[in-house]
Amino acid sequence: MRRHLLSVDDLSREDIERILRRAESFAEVSGREIKKVPTLRGRTVINLFYEASTRTSSSFELAAKRLSADLVSVKSSGSAVEKGESLKDTVQTLSAYDPAAIVIRSPQAGAAALVARWTRASVINAGDGKHEHPTQALLDLYTLKRRAGSLEGLRVWIVGDVLHSRVARSNILAFTRMGCGVTVCGPPTLIPRGIESLGCEVRYTLDELGKADAVYALRMQRERMTGSFVPSLREYAAQYQIDCRRLGPSQLLMHPGPVNRGVELAAEVIDSPQALITEQVESGVVVRMAVLYELLAGGGAPSPVRAPETEAPQPA
Amino acid sequence: MTPTPTPQNGAAGRFGVELDRAPAPSATVLVRGARLLDPRHGLDRRADLLVREGRVAEIGDGLAAPGGAEVVDADGLQAFPAFVDPHVHLRTPGREDEEDLDSGTRAAAAGGFCAILAQPNTSPPVDSAPVLRSLREHARAEARIPIGFVGTITVGQRGEQLTEMADLSAAGAVAFTDDGLPVRSAGVMRQALQYQRLAGRPLALHEEDPSLSGEGVMHEGAVSALLGLAGIPSVSESTIVARDCALAAYEDGQIHVQHVSARETVEVIERARAAGTRVTSEATPHHLLLTDEAVRSLDTNLKMNPPLRAERDRQALIEGLRSGVIDCVATDHAPHAREEKEEPFELAPMGVTGLETAFAVLHTGLVLPGIIDLAMLVERMTAGGEPFGIPAPSLAPGSAADLCLVDLDAEWGVGEAGYESRSANCAFDGHGLTGRVRMTIAGGAVAYRERSFALGAVA
Numbered sequence: 001m002r003r004h005l006l007s008v009d010d011l012s013r014e015d016i017e018r019i020l021r022r023a024e025s026f027a028e029v030s031g032r033e034i035k036k037v038p039t040l041r042g043r044t045v046i047n048l049f050y051e052a053s054t055r056t057s058s059s060f061e062l063a064a065k066r067l068s069a070d071l072v073s074v075k076s077s078g079s080a081v082e083k084g085e086s087l088k089d090t091v092q093t094l095s096a097y098d099p100a101a102i103v104i105r106s107p108q109a110g111a112a113a114l115v116a117r118w119t120r121a122s123v124i125n126a127g128d129g130k131h132e133h134p135t136q137a138l139l140d141l142y143t144l145k146r147r148a149g150s151l152e153g154l155r156v157w158i159v160g161d162v163l164h165s166r167v168a169r170s171n172i173l174a175f176t177r178m179g180c181g182v183t184v185c186g187p188p189t190l191i192p193r194g195i196e197s198l199g200c201e202v203r204y205t206l207d208e209l210g211k212a213d214a215v216y217a218l219r220m221q222r223e224r225m226t227g228s229f230v231p232s233l234r235e236y237a238a239q240y241q242i243d244c245r246r247l248g249p250s251q252l253l254m255h256p257g258p259v260n261r262g263v264e265l266a267a268e269v270i271d272s273p274q275a276l277i278t279e280q281v282e283s284g285v286v287v288r289m290a291v292l293y294e295l296l297a298g299g300g301a302p303s304p305v306r307a308p309e310t311e312a313p314q315p316a
Numbered sequence: 317m318t319p320t321p322t323p324q325n326g327a328a329g330r331f332g333v334e335l336d337r338a339p340a341p342s343a344t345v346l347v348r349g350a351r352l353l354d355p356r357h358g359l360d361r362r363a364d365l366l367v368r369e370g371r372v373a374e375i376g377d378g379l380a381a382p383g384g385a386e387v388v389d390a391d392g393l394q395a396f397p398a399f400v401d402p403h404v405h406l407r408t409p410g411r412e413d414e415e416d417l418d419s420g421t422r423a424a425a426a427g428g429f430c431a432i433l434a435q436p437n438t439s440p441p442v443d444s445a446p447v448l449r450s451l452r453e454h455a456r457a458e459a460r461i462p463i464g465f466v467g468t469i470t471v472g473q474r475g476e477q478l479t480e481m482a483d484l485s486a487a488g489a490v491a492f493t494d495d496g497l498p499v500r501s502a503g504v505m506r507q508a509l510q511y512q513r514l515a516g517r518p519l520a521l522h523e524e525d526p527s528l529s530g531e532g533v534m535h536e537g538a539v540s541a542l543l544g545l546a547g548i549p550s551v552s553e554s555t556i557v558a559r560d561c562a563l564a565a566y567e568d569g570q571i572h573v574q575h576v577s578a579r580e581t582v583e584v585i586e587r588a589r590a591a592g593t594r595v596t597s598e599a600t601p602h603h604l605l606l607t608d609e610a611v612r613s614l615d616t617n618l619k620m621n622p623p624l625r626a627e628r629d630r631q632a633l634i635e636g637l638r639s640g641v642i643d644c645v646a647t648d649h650a651p652h653a654r655e656e657k658e659e660p661f662e663l664a665p666m667g668v669t670g671l672e673t674a675f676a677v678l679h680t681g682l683v684l685p686g687i688i689d690l691a692m693l694v695e696r697m698t699a700g701g702e703p704f705g706i707p708a709p710s711l712a713p714g715s716a717a718d719l720c721l722v723d724l725d726a727e728w729g730v731g732e733a734g735y736e737s738r739s740a741n742c743a744f745d746g747h748g749l750t751g752r753v754r755m756t757i758a759g760g761a762v763a764y765r766e767r768s769f770a771l772g773a774v775a
Contacts, residue, residue, distance in 0.1 A: 088658050108660030109544050110614035129662060130544030169544050193547065194538035 004116045004123040005291055008134045008173040015294075016178060020142050022290035023283070029066065030286055039297050040069035043100040047073040048090070048115075049126070050081065050106045055257055056126050056135070059284035060103050066285070067292055069100070087111065088118055095119040100296050104128070122295040133166040136256055137174035139287040143280045144214055147252060152179040155211055158200075159240060160218030160264050161229075163190045167256045168218055172198045183212070186240060189229045205239070206246055214252040217242050217264045237263055244268045252276055333705050334488040335431055335462030336455035337421075340761035342370030343717060346381040350390035350721060354397050354711040355691035356698075365395055367717040370760020374713055388755065390721055397709035398430030398718040398756055399675065400700035402520070402598060403495070403574055403646035405667065406463070409451070410439025414739050415651040421460040423649070423671040423737040425764035428720035428753040430709055431701060432671075433464045436473075437496040443468040443479045445487035452488055461758035464490035464706065469508050469519060475500045478508055481515035491704050493520035495574060496621075500526060502559055509569035518596075518704055520572045521560055523581070524622065528552035533662050535608040535623040543614065545662065548623050554580035561588035561595055572703045573597040575648050577622035579632035586641045596703035598646035599633045601674045602743040605681040606630075616657045616664035617741050620650065637696055638688060644699040647674050651739030668743040673730055675722065677744055679751035690724075717760045726752035 002010050011019075029035055045064040049057050057073065064071045074094065076082065081090060087106070094102065095118070102119055104112050105126040112125035127133040145151050156175050162168045162184045172195075175182045182200040184191060196202055209215065220236065230236045243266035247253060253265075253275045261267050269275060347365040352375065354360075364379040365372065381387050401424065407415040415423075424432050434451075436442030442451060448465055455463045467489035471477045473496065481492060492508070492515070499505045499521070508519055529552045534540050536547020557573055561584060564571045573585060576597045588595050606624045618624060636642035650667025657664050670677075675697060682688045698708040709718035731745040756764040 086655065086658070087660065106660065108662045110662075111660045113614060114658075114660055129660070130546075132544070166544055169542065192541040193536055193549075194541040197538035198542060 003295065004112075005134055005295060006112045006116060006123065006125045007132050008137050008170045008177070011134070011177070013177055016138065016141065016174070019138055019287070019290045019294055020145060022293055023142050023286040026066075026286040026289045026293075035066050036068055037066065038068045039293060040064070040067040040100065043069050043296060044097060045069045045071050045101045045103065045292065046094050046097070046099045046121070047071065048094065048102055048104045049074070050076040050104075050111075051127065053105055053127070055281060055284055056105060059281075060126060060288050062285045063288035063292055067289055069292070072097070072099075087114065091115050091118045095121060101292060124291060124295065127166055130164050130166050130169070132170045134170050134174075135288055135291055136167050137170035138291065139280060139283040140171055140216070140254060140256075141174055141178060142287050143276050143283045144252065144254065146283075147276055147279070148213065151175070154180045154213045156180045156182050156214045156216055157209060157212040158182060158184045158216045158218065159206070159242065160186050161190045161220055162186050162195060162218065163192045164221065165218050169198070171216060172200045176200065185209075186218075187230050187236065209246055210248055212251055214254060215242055215247060216254045219256060219258065220260055220264045222260070233263065240264065241266055242269055244272070247272075247274065249274070254280060257281065333464060333490050335464045335490075335706075336452045337459040337462045337759055338455070338457055340460070340759075340763070342760050343757055343762050344368050344382065344385045345757065345762070346379060346385050346387045347390045347395055347721065348387060350393045350395040352395045352711055353691060353694055355695045356708060357710060357712050359711055360691070365711065365719075367757060367760075370717055372711055372713050372715045372717050372719075375711070388721070392723070392725075393754060394722045394724055395711065395719055396428070396694045396722060397698045397711055398720045398758055399428050399697040400644075400706060400709065401429050401432045401647050401649070401671065401674070402572070402644065402700040402704065404432040404434055404649045404671065405437070405651065406434045407651055408438060408454070409447075411653075414653050415737060417455050417458040417463065418460065419736065419738045420649070420651075420671075421458075421463065422764070423669070423735065425461050425756045425758060426736045426753060426766075427671040427673065428675050428722065428756050429461060429671060430718035430720070430756065430758035430763070431462045431464065431706060433466055433490055433701070433704065435493060435495045436466050436468045437494075441468050441473050442466070442489075443471050443473070445480065445483045448484055448487045448489060460763045461756075464701075464704065466491045466493050466495075466520065468492065469494045469499055470504060473497050475504055478504070478511055481508075481511055481517075485515045485517050489517060490706070491518045491520050491572070493522065493574065495520065495522045498522055498524050498526065498556055502563065505560060506563050506567060509563055509567040509571075512567075512569050518570045518572050520574050522574050523556040523560065524548070524552045525556050528555070532623075533619065534611050535625045537608055537626050539608040539611055543612070548621070550578035550580050550625060550629065553578045553622055554584050557581050558584045561585065561593050564595060565591065565593040568594070570594040571596075575600050575603065575622055575646065576633065576636070576642060577603050577625050577629060579629045582632045582636040582641055586636070586639075589641065596643045597636075597641065598644050598700065599637060599642045600646055600648045601670055601677040602668060604630065604633050604637065605677055606743065614661045616659065616661055617668055617743055617745055619661060619664055619666055620648070620668050620743070621666040634682065634687060638692070643696070643703060645674060645678065645697045646700055647671050649737075651737055652741045654740065657741045668741055669735070669737050669739055670743060672736055673742060673744045673749065675753060676728070676749040676751040677747075679724065680749045684750060717757045719757050720753050721755040722751060722753050724751050726750070728752055
């Protein structure tokens with residue numbers, strides 16, 4: 001595995017499987033009363049967030065802390081970014097603290113790759129514009145695999161605003177790499193031209209949704225609901241909302257959060273046992289621990305859980 | 317009614333329109349033993365060429381150097397008529413940190429150009445005669461090669477009100493353009509074409525429909541879908557070109573389509589020309605050689621407008637260059653400060669430099685693989701002034717000396733030795749190229765000499 005995690009494209013199937021296995025071993029740690037291991041003791045992780053985030057930033061913080069790393073969180077508001085400091089200068093400033101990893105969330109595509117050029121730290125893309133969100137895809141794979149047993153041959157439908165979704169792009173790449181068949185579905189105005197080249201099929205109606213083993217609903221951002229992308233919220237919900245009539249009893253439901261209740265998902269399916277939405281959030285911490293571990297402690301290092309003689313998880 | 321360009325004041329330049337440069341001593345140079353290639357005049361042979369007091373005096377074998385002449389040993393080199401670039405951003409006035417008239421013309425001369433047309437999207441824009449006169453005066457003090465200045469079509473490039481085009485024309489505007497922005501309103505474009513009967517200069521058009529381009533930052537296609545970047549569809553360009561060809565036909569106007577990028581646009585222009593519409597066009601080296609595949613790297617030096625398009629578009633541009641639907645090569649040299657380009661792709665400004673690499677890029681990418689021949693490349697690179705009434709440079713005796721000496725075998729890495737331009741945002745930065753300009757004579761004076769190219773002996 002490379003030094004950075006910038007795109008799902010950086011990961012081979014073997015890399016992904018190793019990260020998922022590692023996450024499982026960390027899940028065991030998370031079940032304990034004291035949830036820390038000393039793996040990254042003395043090393044620094046910087047969370048650099050240029051966009052609002054609850055799940056991703058808090059789960060990266062928890063992941064770093066549970067690995068005993070020192071954590072610095074920098075948000076664009078309240079930092080020198082507000083004074084007009086460029087990304088490059090911010091990164092070079094933070095790099096002077098010699099961090100082991102920089103976790104970056106940015107509203108611009110390619111920001112993480114740029115940061116990787118300007119720092120010696122490992123860079124983890126926590127969302128770059130509408131481009132990618134690789135750790136979301138990994139935690140989605142982890143969650144779905146735990147419930148479904150195996151990913152191979154699963155049919156996954158990704159439904160909603162694919163055009164503006166980094167989650168959709170990373171998940172198309174990740175699910176197809178793991179042997180799933182991916183179909184994207186949404187209003188034609190919100191399906192980017194050329195998306196089939198990522199290896200997915202395209203549908204504009206939910207007529208064949210019954211073929212899916214798992215339905216992955218995307219968040220419909222409020223600002224996209226007005227204007228010309230969709231004529232009205234009412235029409236969008238009528239055509240694309242996942243409700244208990246459309247979701248079959250054997251189909252699983254996923255969503256990256258935060259959910260717009262009553263828009264992309266009806267309340268009854270959010271609370272149904274088929275929904276993996278809460279499990280996705282739970283998986284966020286262990287999968288991000290696994291990613292930090294893989295990048296910083298080395299893929300070849302012994303498992304911190306299964307090899308107690310070297311790096312046993314101990315109360316930190 | 318035929319709008320004939322006629323300068324209203326000052327001495328008409330040797331091109332019929334007025335270009336400006338700093339005073340420079342007329343060259344007397346004997347170029348010995350170069351292959352002379354001037355496709356328009358059927359000249360292709362190894363011979364000596366004598367430039368005397370700034371004009372091509374004689375072509376022949378074993379020419380004697382007149383007293384005081386510099387003798388250039390050009391054995392193994394090519395001598396071409398120098399190139400003309402109809403599309404250059406010199407960033408002056410306003411962003412002299414990115415380019416000024418001196419550095420921009422130095423970069424042009426280093427690329428083998430003997431004349432360039434400066435686009436008016438400066439700060440302030442060239443939308444009134446006083447701004448134009450001041451720039452021309454500036455050029456007469458600083459420019460190393462002749463510059464033709466283009467005025468804007470609309471005041472402040474806002475697309476609403478026509479500039480005083482007659483006044484600008486009288487002050488020496490070579491053409492009019494709102495380059496960087498399209499003339500959004502069909503009604504305003506029609507009025508500009510009508511007014512052309514009075515102002516008498518071609519309209520050079522940056523063609524895109526803002527409602528189709530939207531927030532786009534690259535070509536709309538598989539790569540933009542993968543990167544999650546907003547796309548600029550090909551039809552954003554071709555639909556407006558179709559509109560303006562129709563308007564030009566209706567008003568019998570003359571238009572020049574700048575930086576053609578899309579296959580559909582080539583088709584539209586081809587049909588319009590077949591129907592007799594007076595439309596010319598240009599294509600850039602980057603659109604002729606690169607595609608949106610290269611943008612996967614998110615290198616901001618590959619961000620420009622119009623964007624790098626798909627392979628099918630690139631092939632159509634090459635075919636257009638061959639057939640003549642695309643009349644000439646233009647660089648759209650657009651310098652940007654380093655800190656502006658060191659931003660994420662979506663935030664970085666559009667534009668790339670290209671004066672210093674244009675010939676070498678096209679020689680390496682199109683001539684060496686046998687896609688077009690050298691004579692055609694020279695023809696298309698010297699044709700950039702013709703749509704604007706600037707005749708192509710010539711090696712024929714009696715012509716003003718506008719020529720470049722080129723080593724077709726020289727291999728070099730772009731940017732390795734820096735740039736003559738004040739900016740380094742070259743689309744081909746880091747590429748290895750074959751073919752290098754060693755010397756340029758522009759308007760009868762030596763404008764560029766490569767550092768490693770020894771000064772000739774003086775007879």
